[in-house]
Ligand SMILES: [Mg+2]
């Protein structure tokens with residue numbers, strides 16, 4: 001379902017910043033979140049919207065090669081990498097110029113300007129801002145002020161405080177008729193280019209265009225400090241923990257345990273899907289689950305030494321590109337009918353397989369469930385297995401791959 | 408080392424908010440972070456400063472009992488619980504009145520006002536704000552603006568944007584000569600009390616006092632959204648992962664492994680301390696480590712079935728109150744000289760002990776290290792053991808207690 005807008009839209013993503021506020025080191029747009037650079041998540045957020053023609057990523061000369069490797073590794077389409085200037089405004093200007101210089105990239109009617117460090121932007125607000133820009137010439141997302149804004153006197157004392165109700169914080173995304181913002185950048189002076197921060201201000205000052213202001217959702221926030229990287233990581237972890245697929249061996253006990261796990265997992269995540277068919281390469285059902293962005297799989301094998309189902313799934317996952325953007329958690333569950341809690345037989349196999357699949361971003365963990373004939377006891381044990389499964393999924397901890405847990 | 412200031416200081420902590428911005432449910436100051444309500448961390452931050460005489464926590468009538476149980480459970484001293492009003496300003500006013508009503512709590516010369524949802528406040532900025540308040544009558548922490556502030560016209564379009572360099576965000580803590588702020592609250596009108604948000608503004612308007620503005624550090628941020636709870640949790644996890652204590656059995660192999668772990672752990676945390684003495688109740692060394700706020704212990708036992716060192720430490724930890732504020736991670740390491748990877752003997756014992764100590768907020772995990780005579784191989788294996796140890800410490804995952812990992 002390709003969606004089309006009656007207007008040609010492209011985006012510019014300034015990412016030339018040097019990350020001073022993080023205390024030096026890696027600029028924040030290149031900091032890894034679950035192993036992948038922040039900027040890739042933001043590019044992905046724009047790429048999901050198929051009516052955005054090109055995504056122009058503006059990076060400093062130092063980071064051009066890094067950005068190229070990110071685009072290649074994570075398979076970003078429609079990205080164009082442009083070298084930035086010495087300030088945010090100069091970088092955006094460079095990004096806009098690519099559409100008018102003798103380049104094969106068509107000049108859009110509306111251009112979106114977004115921040116590389118706001119990865120949680122949703123389609124809805126982008127659509128609203130683009131439509132408002134088409135009508136008014138310029139538009140930008142705003143949010144209520146979180147703190148009171150104050151003006152200080154020359155001696156560092158309070159002069160006056162602003163009435164919070166009358167002011168808003170200007171956020172991203174913003175959008176402009178291309179000519180409105182391009183003309184503003186062409187006409188503005190060096191002081192604007194070096195010290196200015198607000199595109200809406202340039203559109204007003206140089207193109208006499210009063211931007212339409214659109215109240216945006218809280219997830220427009222900007223990754224600024226280390227704490228924000230932590231918050232982003234937790235939010236992404238949470239988002240990819242919402243779907244689980246349970247695959248069971250045809251063995252009767254495995255099917256029973258699969259059924260019980262399905263039931264208890266449903267109270268922890270939005271969607272649980274179960275498959276008990278023989279896995280095969282052109283299994284449409286599994287292909288659909290993968291396309292539906294499920295990143296968590298539980299394979300219920302018959303015995304502690306049996307890895308058949310797990311290995312079948314591994315092969316299928318490796319044949320798709322399912323784990324390019326996010327790691328896949330794969331929990332190999334093994335039923336144990338014996339009274340003893342020995343785990344000698346399966347450990348070496350599990351460790352070896354886990355090491356192997358880790359190379360393709362699949363995190364494999366083992367889980368022993370002591371099968372009980374008694375239904376009450378079995379429910380109790382599958383409840384604690386579910387708690388371990390949810391912890392492994394939410395945690396996505398690469399340090400624990402190849403470990404064998406016991407429920 | 409009791410510190411004294413030449414001025415009597417107390418604090419008011421308004422915590423009457425209802426948490427609308429979090430999407431309803433539990434008000435954010437009562438949301439658990441690693442199992443403990445956010446407000447307890449903020450009270451703790453003030454309590455650490457021993458020149459603050461009283462900490463007046465203002466909560467809504469609904470939450471008085473909850474707050475009482477928090478103060479009791481986490482052993483907060485010098486806290487006074489006061490019932491709040493229908494707005495932030497009315498709550499602060501109630502908090503101030505407690506010092507002047509016929510109450511046994513002495514009226515301070517300077518009163519600090521802080522937010523219950525800013526747990527990361529440090530002593531340094533509190534000291535600066537208090538000293539500035541003593542001199543100027545009022546003082547408050549400020550931060551640079553993160554976003555441009557804009558004013559909109561009646562039709563929802565941009566009217567003008569403010570020059571970011573000329574304005575600041577007003578944050579907390581703030582401090583006042585008690586009479587300055589108390590008089591301001593007594594004189595202000597109902598509109599101020601119901602809709603105002605800025606104490607500095609009241610001090611200016613009603614007590615003609617221009618507050619001194621003090622540039623604060625980034626960690627004054629306010630827990631406002633769910634993402635902020637995630638960020639706070641990660642920062643606290645990180646803070647309590649910085650010290651590790653390694654306790655080894657006197658057995659030669661155990662001492663060797665302890666030495667190697669000490670060496671590799673040092674590259675991951677700020678401080679590693681090692682003990683190989685016989686643990687006894689009045690061991691000053693261990694007592695000092697506990698007082699030094701170490702929340703992570705590694706006990707190296709001789710064999711897979713030997714839990715002697717681990718059990719000794721458990722007893723000592725339970726006799727102190729070391730795990731009242733933060734969970735303690737205790738990793739029971741067992742050396743295995745055998746070639747096989749069986750783990751049958753120790754599992755039931757570990758599970759039982761883990762369940763028991765979990766009641767006192769101690770998270771017990773097991774770790775098998777396959778002892779190797781070959782030094783190179785042993786270093787390799789202690790490296791991977793260190794990676795598992797660091798993951799367990801940073802994770803602090805209650806779901807994994809009683810599990811046995813293998814290095
Ligand atoms: Mg801008």
Ligand SMILES: [Mg+2]
Pocket residue numbers: 604605606607
């Ligand atoms: Mg205030």
